[in-house]
Amino acid sequence: MNARHEPMLPHGPEWEFEVLEQYDAVIARTAAEFGLDTYPNQIEIINSEQMLDAYASSGLPLGYPHWSYGKAFIRHEQSYRKGYQGLAYEIVINSDPCIAYLMEENSLTMQALVIAHASYGHNSFFKGNYLFRQFTQADAILDYLVFARRYVMECEERYGTEEVENVIDSCHALMSYGVDRYRRPQPHTAKEMDARREEIAEHERRQFNDLWRTVPVGRSGAASPVASGGFPGEPEENILYFVEKFSPRLAPWQRELVRIVRKLSQYFYPQTQTKVMNEGWATFWHYTLLNRLYEKRVVDEAFMIEFLHHHTNVVGQRGFDQQGYHGMNPYALGFAMMQDIRRICEKPTDEDREWFPDLVDTDWVRTLDFAMRNFKDESFISQYLSPRLIREFRLFVVADHADDDMLEIDSIHDEHGYRRVRRMLAEQYKRENLMPDIQVVRFDRDGDRSLTLRNSIYRGRPLRDEEANEVLRHLGRLWGFTVRLEAVDAGGRIDGFREWRP
Amino acid sequence: MNRLVDRRLNGRNRSAVNRQRFIRRYKEHIRKSVKGMIAERSITDMVKGGDVKVPAKDLSEPEFRYGSGGDWESVHPGNREFLSGDRIPRPDGGGGGGSGSQGGPGESVDDFVFTLSREEFLSIFFDDLELPNMMRTAVAEADDKRLVRAGYVKEGTPSNLSVLRTMKSALGRRIALAGPIRDDLERAREDLEQARQADRPAGEIRGLEELVEELEARLARIPFLDEVDLRYRHRVAVPRPASRAVMFCLMDVSASMDERKKDLAKRFFTLLYLFLTRKYERVELVFIRHTDEAQEVDEEAFFYDPQSGGTVVFSALQLMDEICEARYPRSEWNIYAAQASDGDAFGADPAKSARFLHDALLPRTRYFAYIECPDEHQTGSSRLWVEYEAVADASRNFAMRRVFDPTEIYPVFRDLFRKDTAGVAA
Numbered sequence: 001m002n003a004r005h006e007p008m009l010p011h012g013p014e015w016e017f018e019v020l021e022q023y024d025a026v027i028a029r030t031a032a033e034f035g036l037d038t039y040p041n042q043i044e045i046i047n048s049e050q051m052l053d054a055y056a057s058s059g060l061p062l063g064y065p066h067w068s069y070g071k072a073f074i075r076h077e078q079s080y081r082k083g084y085q086g087l088a089y090e091i092v093i094n095s096d097p098c099i100a101y102l103m104e105e106n107s108l109t110m111q112a113l114v115i116a117h118a119s120y121g122h123n124s125f126f127k128g129n130y131l132f133r134q135f136t137q138a139d140a141i142l143d144y145l146v147f148a149r150r151y152v153m154e155c156e157e158r159y160g161t162e163e164v165e166n167v168i169d170s171c172h173a174l175m176s177y178g179v180d181r182y183r184r185p186q187p188h189t190a191k192e193m194d195a196r197r198e199e200i201a202e203h204e205r206r207q208f209n210d211l212w213r214t215v216p217v218g219r220s221g222a223a224s225p226v227a228s229g230g231f232p233g234e235p236e237e238n239i240l241y242f243v244e245k246f247s248p249r250l251a252p253w254q255r256e257l258v259r260i261v262r263k264l265s266q267y268f269y270p271q272t273q274t275k276v277m278n279e280g281w282a283t284f285w286h287y288t289l290l291n292r293l294y295e296k297r298v299v300d301e302a303f304m305i306e307f308l309h310h311h312t313n314v315v316g317q318r319g320f321d322q323q324g325y326h327g328m329n330p331y332a333l334g335f336a337m338m339q340d341i342r343r344i345c346e347k348p349t350d351e352d353r354e355w356f357p358d359l360v361d362t363d364w365v366r367t368l369d370f371a372m373r374n375f376k377d378e379s380f381i382s383q384y385l386s387p388r389l390i391r392e393f394r395l396f397v398v399a400d401h402a403d404d405d406m407l408e409i410d411s412i413h414d415e416h417g418y419r420r421v422r423r424m425l426a427e428q429y430k431r432e433n434l435m436p437d438i439q440v441v442r443f444d445r446d447g448d449r450s451l452t453l454r455n456s457i458y459r460g461r462p463l464r465d466e467e468a469n470e471v472l473r474h475l476g477r478l479w480g481f482t483v484r485l486e487a488v489d490a491g492g493r494i495d496g497f498r499e500w501r502p
Numbered sequence: 503m504n505r506l507v508d509r510r511l512n513g514r515n516r517s518a519v520n521r522q523r524f525i526r527r528y529k530e531h532i533r534k535s536v537k538g539m540i541a542e543r544s545i546t547d548m549v550k551g552g553d554v555k556v557p558a559k560d561l562s563e564p565e566f567r568y569g570s571g572g573d574w575e576s577v578h579p580g581n582r583e584f585l586s587g588d589r590i591p592r593p594d595g596g597g598g599g600g601s602g603s604q605g606g607p608g609e610s611v612d613d614f615v616f617t618l619s620r621e622e623f624l625s626i627f628f629d630d631l632e633l634p635n636m637m638r639t640a641v642a643e644a645d646d647k648r649l650v651r652a653g654y655v656k657e658g659t660p661s662n663l664s665v666l667r668t669m670k671s672a673l674g675r676r677i678a679l680a681g682p683i684r685d686d687l688e689r690a691r692e693d694l695e696q697a698r699q700a701d702r703p704a705g706e707i708r709g710l711e712e713l714v715e716e717l718e719a720r721l722a723r724i725p726f727l728d729e730v731d732l733r734y735r736h737r738v739a740v741p742r743p744a745s746r747a748v749m750f751c752l753m754d755v756s757a758s759m760d761e762r763k764k765d766l767a768k769r770f771f772t773l774l775y776l777f778l779t780r781k782y783e784r785v786e787l788v789f790i791r792h793t794d795e796a797q798e799v800d801e802e803a804f805f806y807d808p809q810s811g812g813t814v815v816f817s818a819l820q821l822m823d824e825i826c827e828a829r830y831p832r833s834e835w836n837i838y839a840a841q842a843s844d845g846d847a848f849g850a851d852p853a854k855s856a857r858f859l860h861d862a863l864l865p866r867t868r869y870f871a872y873i874e875c876p877d878e879h880q881t882g883s884s885r886l887w888v889e890y891e892a893v894a895d896a897s898r899n900f901a902m903r904r905v906f907d908p909t910e911i912y913p914v915f916r917d918l919f920r921k922d923t924a925g926v927a928a
Contacts, residue, residue, distance in 0.1 A: 021506055028504065041504040050509065056520065063520075068563055070524030074616045097505070104510055119504075165523070173564050319580020328579065396581040400574040400592075409588040412581055425577040436566050461572030470564035 009298045015108040023112045024119070030292050031120040034365055036285065038123040039138060040097040043115065047104050052077050054091050054101060062145045064152035064260070066168055092118040094126040094271070096138035109306040112299075116289045121282025128373045129277070131270035135180075141267060148260045155253050167254050170474035171240060171261035176435055178240030178265035235439040235454065239475070240265070242440045248449050249480025258478065273376040276429065280334015281372055287311060287335070317393065328425075333393075337380070340389050341368055351387060382426035387418045397424045402460055436463055438485070450482035451475075455496075457489045462496075469498060476500040525622060531556045536623065552623065556614045649737040658734025667733035675731060679724050687717040747782040747836040749775060750825075752818045754843035755791040755809045763875040767842030768805055769911045770873050774840050777915075782836065788825060792818035798825065813846050815855040815886060823862050837867045845874045845884025856889035864897050872902040873914070 009026060010019045024043065031038070046054070056073035057063030093099040100118035102111055126132050156164045171178070236242045240262040244255050271278065290307055293299045317332035318325045344352045345364035353360050359367055371384060390413045397410035397420060410424070411417035427433055442452040453475075455463060468485065476483045480502060487496035525532060535554040584590075654667050694710040751771045753759070759767075778785045789804035790796055793811030796818040822839065830837060847855070864870060872890055883891075887902070894900050903914045 017506060017508070024504055024506065042507060043505065044507045044509045046509045065519045065523055067520065067523035067527045070520030070522070071561060071614070073520060074524065075614070078616060101509075161523075161526075165527070169563075176565060317579055319582075320578035321580065325580075328577070393579040394581040395577055395579055396584055398576050398578065400576070402571050402573060405592070406589045407592055409584040409586055409590070410575055411586050412584055414586070417586060421577060424575050427575070428577055436568055438566055455566075457572075459573040461568045461574070462570075464567045464569035467562075467564045468566055471566055474564070 006296055006298045008300070009293075011108065011300055011303055013107045013109075015106070015111050019108065020111055020115070023108075024115055026293065026298055027112070027116050027120060027289055030289050030296075031116075031124075031285070033292075034285075034288070035369070036120055036124040037127055038098065038120060039095075039127050041119040041123060042097040042099045043119060044099060044101050045104050046101050048080070051091070051101065051103050052080065060093070060145060060264075062142070062149050064149045064168075065156075066172075067165065068172065090114040090118045092122045093141075094122075094132060094136055094138055094267075095141045098123040098126060098138075099142075107306065109303050110310060112293075112303075113286050113290065113307055113310060116286035117282045120289065121285035122278060124285070125274075125278050125281045125372060128369070129270065129274060129376075130374055131273055131376055135270050136267050144263065148264070151256060151260065155257065159253065164257065166477065167257045168261065170477045171258055173471045173474040174239050174243075174478075175261060175265045177438060178238060178262035179269045180238050180241065180266060181269075181431075231443045231445050232440065235441045237437075237439045238262075239438070239440055239453070242443075243475070243478050246443060246445075247479050250478065254478075270376075273378075273429075273431070276328075276330040276334040276337075276377045277372065277375065277380050278334070279331045280336075280338045283311075283315060283331050283335040284338035284368075287339075319394075328428075336389055336392070337384055338368060340386055341371060341384055344386065349388075355386060356384075377429035378426050381429065382422060385422045385425065387413075390418055390421050395421050395425065397421055432458060436461070448482060449480075450484060451479050452484045452486060455485060455487045457487055457495060460489075463487070469500075472498055472500045476502060525618075528556050528561075532618065536618075539623075553615055553617050556616075561614050648740055650740055652736045652738045654733045655736040656730075656732065656734070658736070662734040662737075664733045664735050668727070668731050671733060672727050672731035675728060676724055676726070680721060683717055683721050683724075687714065687721065690714045690717055746784050746786075746834060747778050747838060748786045748788060748830050749778055750788045750790060750822050750837070750839035751804065752790045752792070752822060752839060752841040753804065754793075754813055754815070754818075754846070755804075755807075756793045756813045756846065757810045758813075758844050758846050759875075763842075763844055764805060766875045766905050766908060766911060767873060769908060770842065770871075770905070770915065771840055773911065773915045774838065774871065778838060788822075790818050790821050790825075792821075796821040813843075813848065814851050815843065815847050816851050816858060819855055819858050819863060823858075826866060832866050838869050839863070839867050840871045840873065842873045842875060843886060845876055845886045847884070847886040852885045852889040855886070856893050859890070859900070860893045860896065864893070864900055868899060870900045872900070874902065874904045876904060876906070878906060 006026065009022055020043070024041070052073060054060075055076045056069045063069055090103070091101045093101075098119065100114070100123075102114050102118075106114065126136075126138060132138075152164060152168070232242070240258055243250070244258040244262060247255070247258075250258065290299070290304070294304050315329070315332045315335045317329045341359065342364040344356050344359045345362050345367050348356070348360035371380065375383060394413055396412040397417070399408045399410040401408075411420040413421065437456045437458055438453050439456075440451065441454040442450075444450045444452075472483055472485055482499065482501050484497065484499045486494050489495045532554050535552075539552050654664060690710060690713045694707065694714055697707050697710055749771075753764070753767050755764075775785065775787065787801070789799050789801055791799055791804055791809065792814065793809050794814045794817065796814075798821065799807070818841070826832075826837060859870070874884065874887055876884065887904075890900075890902050894902050905911055905914055
């Protein structure tokens with residue numbers, strides 16, 4: 001127990017700014033005790049209407065104007081007004097400083113919970129996790145959003161709202177295919193490129209020999225990718241990137257719009273890959289930090305009871321046959337796993353010693369920190385989900401196969417099932433499982449300029465037909481020439497084919 | 503370090519622009535809904551706004567997604583009864599893939615319903631941009647004036663005197679005029695004092711004393727209040743719409759006026775009513791229907807009560823005149839009228855009506871519109887039309903149009919008020 005005695009924090013249902021500052025200061029000190037490394041915090045108080053606004057633009061404080069955000073706003077507003085849906089207590093932006101929005105309606109206890117959750121939990125995750133470190137520039141995102149908004153609005157003024165909307169609509173249709181999952185090599189600067197070109201020209205000049213012209217060209221020459229129209233050499237999974245770089249029809253401003261949407265998609269990419277971990281981590285830390293406050297006796301029982309009430313609501317997991325079941329609750333799963341890792345470090349059982357020899361008897365703070373930094377949902381689950389949790393959640397795998405008119409229980413929480421359940425749950429968070437694998441395979445640069453995408457069919461799962469045609473139409477609009485989508489089955493045979501012509 | 507910011511006051515309604523985008527994009531749907539609303543509402547309810555339904559299908563944003571089919575495994579919590587290898591029937595609608603928590607199907611396919619505000623409703627009703635022009639025209643017509651404060655002036659009646667302003671300028675003037683004199687006076691007094699202490703000759707002291715006296719006298723002569731200080735509150739007359747208007751709806755309800763024609767008339771009446779409510783604080787409606795005799799009725803009966811009989815237009819005009827005389831003196835009310843008919847009129851009636859319109863009604867109305875809804879394939883002019891045409895040529899506040907189709911109502915309406923703009927400008 002901490003030797004220093006801190007005075008009791010003010011309590012009661014109503015909050016005030018000075019009180020929030022006191023809470024924040026105490027929570028910050030407590031977080032530092034556990035070595036949480038965070039960006040500076042900016043905590044903003046907003047009202048429910050502003051929260052709805054933030055919702056509508058997927059949590060970003062400054063989106064560009066688009067009708068789909070209006071639709072989202074109307075939808076959220078309605079279900080909120082009718083009471084179908086409560087609002088999130090908080091929204092947090094992955095930026096430096098880390099901005100957290102707190103709703104004014106929250107009680108003091110809620111505000112403390114949210115500060116611990118967002119400003120210390122999520123914040124340290126944003127700063128530490130490898131995906132966020134790799135793919136988002138926290139210090140630049142707000143500036144970029146401002147730029148994007150202004151740019152879109154300028155384009156609207158210059159080229160008309162409709163024109164701009166068309167491009168953005170088409171980009172949105174391909175938004176989930178606007179992501180680099182691995183880092184691209186740094187592009188060469190113009191200077192380097194010039195130097196390289198000169199070098200090549202110089203080399204050719206020196207090597208020039210008119211005799212070569214008389215040598216007959218071998219057949220093998222036609223196999224080179226460029227000569228056969230086989231561009232790109234490697235399939236490209238970032239379709240928006242390809243469109244931005246190579247679309248024959250786009251005007252420069254349209255290209256910039258594609259880029260803006262692509263950048264946003266990229267910004268959201270780490271969040272889609274770390275939902276369980278991110279929420280689990282934040283929930284774990286608000287739980288741990290606030291409990292620590294209670295241990296220090298700076299908050300009282302009333303505070304804890306209210307806090308635990310909210311906390312329990314957040315981490316509840318309904319069974320598959322219960323009303324309101326919407327699949328795994330990432331808060332519940334994430335929180336349970338983080339707690340479980342701590343338990344394995346501190347009080348391992350024999351089973352844990354067998355399953356997690358590397359974890360037992362280590363320092364839980366460091367072990368958790370390592371897990372937070374180096375995994376995403378898929379790998380985190382396959383690495384850390386323990387048999388004990390599988391039993392606690394009573395997880396089971398249902399197999400739904402096209403050639404079987406019944407469902408089959410594949411495995412359950414027993415000795416034979418643990419590994420399989422764990423693998424299947426991890427797979428469920430894999431990107432390939434959530435969206436079809438579609439990549440650019442051919443751009444007929446020297447011919448009719450058509451673009452071909454390939455859908456590698458994964459375990460016989462077809463695309464949604466009409467929707468796929470719609471998306472293809474959008475792609476066609478961006479590309480300006482014929483676009484095709486071929487479906488290829490596991491054996492490499494072409495299984496389906498669609499085409500859009502301008 | 504950490505910062506706590508109160509954002510509650512700024513940036514409310516940031517999504518308003520996105521909402522507008524949304525409405526613009528689904529204007530066709532919304533317009534259809536609005537059209538439906540027009541049909542089922544009464545004229546006075548028209549301005550309320552209302553629910554608009556857009557089919558979910560039209561709203562979806564497409565993406566490449568898995569459809570149903572193929573092989574799937576999904577993990578669920580809360581197993582109590584199953585063992586590995588158990589086989590269970592597919593739940594309903596189980597078309598394979600995406601059962602359970604997979605990101606596949608399972609989105610609701612409900613229609614998207616949302617509420618239009620009154621302003622949004624009106625703006626779609628009046629089709630956006632045209633309205634402000636019409637409003638200006640309308641205001642130019644109204645010749646009621648109202649006095650509003652417009653600063654201060656130097657001339658005016660004593661009752662408008664602004665004491666505060668007057669005292670302020672008096673004070674300023676006194677300081678400005680007295681300043682130099684006061685300086686001189688001070689210097690003169692000092693000189694006098696020095697002269698006395700130095701025992702200068704009496705003549706010199708006398709001179710200085712006189713100077714001091716003179717300066718004191720000059721100071722005393724500066725008036726406390728002068729003519730130039732006076733400030734009066736200024737008021738200017740600005741035109742303002744008279745607060746009350748009455749709108750007469752006259753309609754032929756004889757057998758030849760079928761539902762289609764009545765619907766056309768209703769739309770036109772509605773437009774005029776909406777237009778007037780934007781201009782006047784209070785608008786009363788008077789419904790006069792006529793066959794061979796005229797009756798004042800309520801809205802329900804006006805539009806929906808079937809009647810049969812001949813047609814005497816004159817009776818309706820006469821009744822309107824009587825009602826005006828009895829209840830709506832011209833000095834207090836702005837009188838508007840819209841008449842709808844299919845143009846059937848017989849015998850001496852058309853000529854008599856036109857004359858009565860021109861001599862008795864037009865002088866007391868601000869604006870009288872006649873809408874003719876002939877049979878769909880009718881060509882040539884009705885007799886009433888021919889007679890009214892002469893009136894239209896002779897008067898500025900009378901306009902007439904023919905309407906065949908609901909889609910023409912709005913253009914015609916606009917056209918009527920355009921014409922008026924030109925008339926006012928001329």
